[in-house]
Amino acid sequence: VGERWDRARVLALAPDASSLKAARPLVSGRSWPVTGATDGSADGSALWGECQGSAAAPYRTAVDLSGPAYRCSCPSLKFPCKHALALMLLWSDGGVQANGDAPGWASTWLATRAAKASETKDPKPPADPAAAQRRAEQREARVATGLTELDRWLCDQVRQGLAASQRSGYRHWDDIAARMVDAQASGLAERLRALAAVPYSGAGWDGRLLEEYALLRLLATACRDQAALPPPLRDTVRSRVGFTVRQADVLAGAAPVRDHWHVLARRDLDQDRIRTRRAWLRGRRTGRTALVLSFAAIGESLDGSLAVGTETDAELAFYPAAVPLRALVATRHDTVPSGPPSGATITELLAEYAAALGQDPWLEVWPAVLDVTPARAPVPGLHDAAGDAVPLHPGAGDCWPLFALSGGHPLTVAGEWTPRGLWPLTAWDEGGMVVPL
Amino acid sequence: MSEPEGRGAAWTEERRRSDEGRQHLKGAQEASGGTLSTWHDLVTASLIGTERAVVPAVAIPGLPPAEDDTGDPAAVLLDRAALLTAARRAGRRPDRAEPLPVCDPDPRPAVSPAAADRLARILGGEYPELLTEWLTELVARDLRLPPQFLPVLLDGASRGRSKDSAFPHLVAEAGGSRARWLMELNPNWESVLPETLTGDEAWRLGTTSQRRAYLAALRSRDPGAARELIAGSWAAAGPEERVMFVKVMARGLGPADEPLLETALHDGTAWVRAMAADVLAALPESALSRQMTERAVQWLRIRHDKHGPYLAVVAPDDARLLIQAVGLTPLRTWTDAFGLTAAQIVALRSGDWAAVLFTAWVRAAIAQRDGEWTAALIGQALVARLPAAAIQTLGQLVRQADPALGAPDTLPEPGPDTPSAVGAALRVLRFRYEMLKELDGDHDG
Numbered sequence: 001v002g003e004r005w006d007r008a009r010v011l012a013l014a015p016d017a018s019s020l021k022a023a024r025p026l027v028s029g030r031s032w033p034v035t036g037a038t039d040g041s042a043d044g045s046a047l048w049g050e051c052q053g054s055a056a057a058p059y060r061t062a063v064d065l066s067g068p069a070y071r072c073s074c075p076s077l078k079f080p081c082k083h084a085l086a087l088m089l090l091w092s093d094g095g096v097q098a099n100g101d102a103p104g105w106a107s108t109w110l111a112t113r114a115a116k117a118s119e120t121k122d123p124k125p126p127a128d129p130a131a132a133q134r135r136a137e138q139r140e141a142r143v144a145t146g147l148t149e150l151d152r153w154l155c156d157q158v159r160q161g162l163a164a165s166q167r168s169g170y171r172h173w174d175d176i177a178a179r180m181v182d183a184q185a186s187g188l189a190e191r192l193r194a195l196a197a198v199p200y201s202g203a204g205w206d207g208r209l210l211e212e213y214a215l216l217r218l219l220a221t222a223c224r225d226q227a228a229l230p231p232p233l234r235d236t237v238r239s240r241v242g243f244t245v246r247q248a249d250v251l252a253g254a255a256p257v258r259d260h261w262h263v264l265a266r267r268d269l270d271q272d273r274i275r276t277r278r279a280w281l282r283g284r285r286t287g288r289t290a291l292v293l294s295f296a297a298i299g300e301s302l303d304g305s306l307a308v309g310t311e312t313d314a315e316l317a318f319y320p321a322a323v324p325l326r327a328l329v330a331t332r333h334d335t336v337p338s339g340p341p342s343g344a345t346i347t348e349l350l351a352e353y354a355a356a357l358g359q360d361p362w363l364e365v366w367p368a369v370l371d372v373t374p375a376r377a378p379v380p381g382l383h384d385a386a387g388d389a390v391p392l393h394p395g396a397g398d399c400w401p402l403f404a405l406s407g408g409h410p411l412t413v414a415g416e417w418t419p420r421g422l423w424p425l426t427a428w429d430e431g432g433m434v435v436p437l
Numbered sequence: 438m439s440e441p442e443g444r445g446a447a448w449t450e451e452r453r454r455s456d457e458g459r460q461h462l463k464g465a466q467e468a469s470g471g472t473l474s475t476w477h478d479l480v481t482a483s484l485i486g487t488e489r490a491v492v493p494a495v496a497i498p499g500l501p502p503a504e505d506d507t508g509d510p511a512a513v514l515l516d517r518a519a520l521l522t523a524a525r526r527a528g529r530r531p532d533r534a535e536p537l538p539v540c541d542p543d544p545r546p547a548v549s550p551a552a553a554d555r556l557a558r559i560l561g562g563e564y565p566e567l568l569t570e571w572l573t574e575l576v577a578r579d580l581r582l583p584p585q586f587l588p589v590l591l592d593g594a595s596r597g598r599s600k601d602s603a604f605p606h607l608v609a610e611a612g613g614s615r616a617r618w619l620m621e622l623n624p625n626w627e628s629v630l631p632e633t634l635t636g637d638e639a640w641r642l643g644t645t646s647q648r649r650a651y652l653a654a655l656r657s658r659d660p661g662a663a664r665e666l667i668a669g670s671w672a673a674a675g676p677e678e679r680v681m682f683v684k685v686m687a688r689g690l691g692p693a694d695e696p697l698l699e700t701a702l703h704d705g706t707a708w709v710r711a712m713a714a715d716v717l718a719a720l721p722e723s724a725l726s727r728q729m730t731e732r733a734v735q736w737l738r739i740r741h742d743k744h745g746p747y748l749a750v751v752a753p754d755d756a757r758l759l760i761q762a763v764g765l766t767p768l769r770t771w772t773d774a775f776g777l778t779a780a781q782i783v784a785l786r787s788g789d790w791a792a793v794l795f796t797a798w799v800r801a802a803i804a805q806r807d808g809e810w811t812a813a814l815i816g817q818a819l820v821a822r823l824p825a826a827a828i829q830t831l832g833q834l835v836r837q838a839d840p841a842l843g844a845p846d847t848l849p850e851p852g853p854d855t856p857s858a859v860g861a862a863l864r865v866l867r868f869r870y871e872m873l874k875e876l877d878g879d880h881d882g
Contacts (some may be wrong), residue, residue: 008554017562025860032855054854139771207480214518223803338825346531354527361523375534376622388531400588403622407540407584419526427585431547435585 005065010088012304013068015078019085026051026086029095033058036099037091038110045093047107051083061087062106064113068305071109079300139184143241146183150176154217162209180242187242191216198227202394211419215362235320236360245319246316247328256315256330259283261290262338263306264369264414265425266436270298271289273351280367280414280425281316281327282341289367290316290327308426309434311338322359325367340428343371343412346388353417368417373410382413382422391421401437405429461640464595476525479518487511497524545581552875553583559796562587564868566836569601572611574876582611587619591626605629606646623656640666645678652685660689668697676706683712690716693725718765736762737794739775739785748787748794756793763797768810779813784871792827798832803837810847811838815866818859819849831862836869 014020024277025031035049050058053352054075061072061083070084080088090096102110103389128186136230153176157165165172173196180189198209222237229237240243261281274295281290294303306312306329313333318324344352372382374391380398383389392399393416404425405411415424427435478493487510495517503552559568559577572590575582582590590612594605607628609616619625639651656663683701686694701713702725717725736752736759752759771782787794795814802810810836817823818831842848843866851860 024864025857027852028860061564099798151512154515155509158483158514161484161488161490163484163486186678205482207476210480210483210518213483214515214522217512217515218519223545234640339685350529350531352528357523357527361519373536375537377535381532381534382536383536387533389534400623401585403537404584404587404615404619407618408537409539419529429583429585432549433553437585 002093005088005092007089007092009304009307010085011090012307013080013088013301014085015080015101015299015301018076019080019082022082022083023089026082026096027089029090031086032090032095035087035090035096037096037101038098038102046102046106046110047096048102049087049090049096051082051086053083059083060105062086062102062109063282064110064232067113077299136147141331142183143185143243144224146180146185146188147241148186148226149179149183150185151217152218154213154220156305157213157415158210162213163204165209165269166205170196172196185242187240188216189242209326210366218361230322232320232322233359233437234323236322236362239319240322240362250317250319250328251330253320254318256317257283257286257288257327258313258315258331259288260311260313261316262311262341263308264367266306266308267414267416267423267425268302273298275300278365278416279306280416281306282367282369283316284311289325290318291325291367292316292327292329305332308436309338310335323356323363330425340412340434341369341371341414345386346370346372346382346384346390346403347386349390349417366417367414368422369412369414370422371410371412373408374399374406376403382424385410390417393418393421393423395420396423399424401435402427442536455815476518476521479514479521483514483518487514489519492517497521498698537622538618541614543581543613543615545579545613548575548580548583549875549878551878552872553586555872555875556586560586564865567865567869569607570836570869571872571876572607574611574873580876581613582615584612584615586617591616591619591623591629594629595626595735603646603649606650619677643877645681648678649681649685652682653688656685656689660691661693663689664694666699671697671700676704676709676722679706679709680712683716685711687716687719690720692720693723695720699724700873713794714765718767719805721767721769726765726767729762730767730770733759733766734770734774738772744786746785748782748785748790750787750794752788752790757788759790759793760797761798763794764800764804766801768798768801768807777808778812780816783810783813783817789822792824795821795823795827796830799827799834803834806837806839808839808842812842815842815848815862816861818862819851819855823856825856825858828856828858828862831859832865835862835865838866840866840869840873843867 011020014023022350029035033052034048035047037047046063047065048060048062050060051060052304059072059074061070061074061081063070063080063084068080068088070080072081074081074083076082076415078184087096101107139387170319173192177189177192180186180192193210195209198212199205201208219237219240221262222233223241226234226237235245263279264282265280267278269278275298277294277296279292279294281292283290284422292306296302312329314329315331316327317330317359319326319328349366349368349370354362356363356366370382370384375381375383379391381391402413402424409430411430412428413422413424414426415422424437427437429435475493479495482493484488492510492514497520510859515516540868556571559565559571572582590608593710594608605628612619614627637651639647643651652663652666655666663685667686671679673681679701683698686698695717698713698717698720702717704710704713714725717723718729720726736750738749738751739746740749741747748757768779771777775782777785783795783798795817798810799814801807802814814834815831818828843863848863848866851863
């Protein structure tokens with residue numbers, strides 16, 4: 001077995017508090033007459049066990065730690081179920097010994113998983129290249145029609161005046177968003193759906209709505225004229241419109257970047273029955289910033305492998321873009337705890353963001369690591385040693401834990417810089433301990 | 438709660454910035470001689486709609502002026518807005534902020550990361566009833582509370598959600614200078630510690646928790662003086678305060694406390710009487726204790742049959758009387774009288790009385806804080822098939838027992854047949870043991 005995970009890393013996988021509560025009584029060798037784990041690298045490790053529950057036959061639980069992925073014979077709809085959680089907690093406590101060969105029921109599943117994993121890494125060529133080409137052309141045509149329709153809709157809004165939008169309700173944006181889904185432009189649809197909240201976002205909503213409409217038209221125009229764009233910007237435009245790049249193509253693209261990646265911050269968002277986790281990484285050697293996304297259905301646990309405050313020696317494959325931020329973890333080696341990162345000044349952050357906007361004007365979330373002191377007036381914000389300040393994002397609330405942690409002294413804060421302010425996510429206390437906010 | 442205010446301020450801020458922008462652009466306008474406008478004008482035109490409003494021209498300082506677009510005015514407006522949006526975002530200047538006062542340093546050492554994680558677990562809902570103990574032990578060790586937890590603790594203390602009137606005082610003490618600093622920043626927390634009263638002012642003018650803190654300090658310094666203060670205040674005190682008085686007397690208990698506790702034993706409120714009885718029972722020489730002991734030893738005898746010794750109970754039909762008498766009898770009485778260890782006594786057969794005796798002994802072990810009996814009773818619960826009602830009493834026992842009993846290999850491990858309530862009780866002990874071990878562990882200065 002590779003490095004045993006600490007308790008916190010296991011706990012982070014629990015789908016909800018009640019699963020965790022149900023798992024706790026099972027974290028004892030007595031509940032698990034049979035347990036085992038594979039030897040081998042951290043990537044290939046797996047756990048299995050038989051849990052003596054209320055039923056006559058024991059539940060058979062297996063965990064593929066490289067996912068992590070879970071399988072259990074219990075009827076629970078939760079992932080991971082209490083048995084899988086308990087097994088991992090037991091392992092984390094040192095209660096599961098490596099003993100090589102998995103029993104038949106576990107090894108079959110693990111082998112299937114391994115086969116599937118290598119399949120995604122090594123995709124078969126499409127069965128019929130001509131048909132695939134035809135499908136791709138149809139999609140381009142559908143998106144182009146959608147873009148024309150969106151452009152007309154946007155101009156209509158501005159012609160009639162945005163004042164009406166405040167009274168129009170969610171349907172107004174849902175309808176045009178649905179038409180973009182039909183046009184297979186999911187990126188545009190997502191942006192449009194988010195607009196329904198803007199008229200209720202407080203003073204300045206009209207300006208924010210105009211910004212969004214303006215950037216949407218810019219995106220539609222850029223996509224229509226994409227042939228004239230330099231390739232990296234074209235990739236950015238296409239991905240923002242909704243053309244996805246297959247993971248295999250990302251991995252096969254530019255050479256992966258190996259570095260010690262420090263996980264600076266993590267933010268989970270729930271939207272449309274999908275949970276998205278954004279993990280912000282910074283390479284120690286290259287100084288590069290990366291964004292690793294993971295997704296799960298509501299109620300399922302998100303990928304807990306990139307824990308804030310740890311440093312992972314890994315190779316990252318970046319998605320092609322004008323400002324390459326999003327990345328995939330191609331190969332993972334060791335993970336070790338890490339201290340506080342070095343923070344920038346506010347002037348440096350704003351300059352960095354300005355430079356990035358020059359490459360990608362739609363960039364609305366930018367990773368920030370600042371050495372700052374929190375302030376409360378005129379609005380909750382952060383100021384640096386030079387006296388420069390930025391506000392906290394109004395949606396982030398009062399963020400009292402950040403103030404409590406600081407006590408009026410400077411600290412290192414990591415978060416997401418947005419046009420509305422900084423959304424703080426992580427802070428390091430005076431002793432260098434990482435504190436998720 | 439301050440959200441609307443915050444938005445108001447943000448709005449003012451935005452206006453200020455936009456006005457600054459206007460000044461800035463005006464300068465550029467004079468330089469270039471073209472027609473210029475600002476973001477604000479674009480927003481106004483977009484609100485009205487280009488059917489009725491003229492599209493304002495836009496120029497970005499440092500960029501050549503946009504050519505006059507002759508297309509659809511709505512499209513022209515959106516294109517200009519896109520340009521200005523990118524320019525405003527990229528050209529954003531830092532704000533200014535009012536620095537906060539700096540918090541006084543807290544010289545107490547920080548707790549270990551493991552201890553901070555434990556507090557996060559308790560606050561996250563795992564054994565929330567152990568929060569008071571965690572904080573009390575932190576204060577006793579003179580350690581610093583990880584400050585990021587203060588907001589949630591101050592919320593709990595100020596809304597009076599805790600039934601324990603001493604909780605706000607405990608939070609303020611654990612939080613030290615950082616808690617006072619936060620209270621000054623957030624008016625919602627001011628009520629946690631209204632003012633620091635010193636000396637006998639705290640006694641005369643303070644809240645219940647301040648009076649309790651004053652009295653407890655006096656009791657540890659001079660038990661007699663505390664007793665006299667209580668005696669003098671007894672008549673005017675309400676039932677809640679009388680319970681507090683009796684609780685304070687449990688520490689530093691001596692024979693001289695007996696008369697006052699006897700008075701409490703005849704109090705009009707059952708709650709006060711029960712508390713006084715528990716405290717008196719811990720005083721082996723007290724009349725109550727002697728009386729109960731006399732009764733109990735009459736009722737419980739060791740007998741022998743062909744299977745060996747057993748406990749014969751010759752008691753009145755009312756089990757409550759037996760529970761009361763055995764519960765208030767010093768536990769040493771039994772080990773002395775029977776010449777057996779606590780573990781041997783609780784394992785004796787007692788027929789139908791087993792559950793009643795178990796409950797009574799648990800009650801005695803709680804009141805007398807007896808580690809040997811606590812261990813014996815938990816050990817017995819692991820092997821004996823006791824009714825659920827008797828096992829329930831373990832819940833309180835393990836929350837008050839010496840946490841050292843939770844150390845690995847101190848108590849037998851639960852088996853597959855162990856009732857889940859016993860397993861749960863053992864996990865509480867383990868949790869408390871680990872909690873204290875972490876607080877005792879290495880801490881950095």
